[in-house]
Amino acid sequence: MSDTSISRDKFAREVLDAHNAYRKDHGAPPLRLNQEVSKIATQWAEHLLSNNTMQHRPNNRYGENIYWASGGNLTGTDAVRSWYNEINQYSWRRPSFQTKTGHFTQVVWKASRELGVGFARRGNTIYVVCNYDPPGNYANMFQQNVAPRAG
Numbered sequence: 001m002s003d004t005s006i007s008r009d010k011f012a013r014e015v016l017d018a019h020n021a022y023r024k025d026h027g028a029p030p031l032r033l034n035q036e037v038s039k040i041a042t043q044w045a046e047h048l049l050s051n052n053t054m055q056h057r058p059n060n061r062y063g064e065n066i067y068w069a070s071g072g073n074l075t076g077t078d079a080v081r082s083w084y085n086e087i088n089q090y091s092w093r094r095p096s097f098q099t100k101t102g103h104f105t106q107v108v109w110k111a112s113r114e115l116g117v118g119f120a121r122r123g124n125t126i127y128v129v130c131n132y133d134p135p136g137n138y139a140n141m142f143q144q145n146v147a148p149r150a151g
Contacts, residue, residue, distance in 0.1 A: 002024040012117040014076025022084050027147045037116025041129040048127045049120035061133030065103045067128040079128040082108050095142035102137055109136025111144045
């Protein structure tokens, strides 16, 4: 096994563990890592890096969160934390899709069961792509899929 695959496995595990810790706090079942979905996420992360752009994959059948960073030593936990921190802007009185909180709601979306983790790095620049199956953020389904933090 190459150093790259070891670091990819370690990074994917960090991302999965961070998701599942947050999901547990919101009463959502843990996600399982899906290697095929991870390959798709990795391909998209590599595409974003090679084009130096941030955009969602068109016609994607999966839910998708994207993270970009430059400089520093990013861990998988850092990317998930940035998405989760959108919780501070979520309107619990009006559970619905909000562009400023869509990453958070996808992280804790109860109906999602599998996760694909991909990343691409060049120097100090990294793109992280997570794909979720089934996808979240469906209209009129927020109340049953995005629960407040327990306790």
